[in-house]
Amino acid sequence: MAERKRDQRIWADRILAQAQRLPPFPDVVNKLMPLLRELASVKQIEEIIKYEPVIAARVLAISRSPYYARLRRVESLRDAIVVLGQKQLIQVVMTACASQYFRGSMEGYELREGELWEHAVGVALMAEILGERLRRQNVLTLYTAGLLHDIGKTVLHFYVKEEFERIITEVKHNKKRFLDAEREVLGIDHEQLGGLIAKKWNFPDSVISGIRFHHEPRRAPDRYRDIANILYVANRMVSSIGIGCGIDGFLNPNRDEVFNDLGITSRMVEEFLATFGDTFLEVKQFILN
């Protein structure tokens, strides 16, 4: 017992130290928000994004997907700013900022290169679809939290791989959920770690709580229960169609009461999956750069 506690502490210290070394989240969205509120000119908005060339290139690439460039071709950053509405512009910039953290394979979770990123964008889009259909006011928060809900895995995957045998033993022999087995062996799970990373990046409490409770929304503080519920459902649906599901997706049990809490019927699930399928196909090939 004492030995297990000691191992947990050693792993958790190493994991937290590595999370500290993640590059800061680009603050281009924070710079953009006040400009959009003031209805600044396209040129002013362009100046902010252009200043970050890597992000600007990704914004351009994503904006070219048929999902966003419905009305006209997007040839330049300026076109992208004109074509995208305010909300979409923020979403695309946020997506461009987040992608750098999801590079490489996540072997501990049995995910190949790009699979966790596809999953992240998928859950963000599904959370947006749910938010709109359920008439929530905080669709941008839902999208952002969806995008980052598994950010903890981008650090934890390496340690899950190192201790894979012990984690799987916990799941199989001790009937633990994968998430609980992570915490049991490594001293921290990907929800807790994701919440800490989002806090370090100064995201609002709503986003932090959404990430922190996406597998167990009933434990979320009351005021953030709804966002955690929506993320839970979005994550389940996207995983159920095999997008970035990973090993833990198969090993975490379903909690259908969360669907009930949100008033989501099986018919609505079909409708969401159909809407999602069209959207995701349009976006998919443009996000993998």
Ligand SMILES: [Fe+2]
């Ligand atoms: Fe997760």
Ligand SMILES: [Fe+2]
């Ligand atoms: Fe997930």
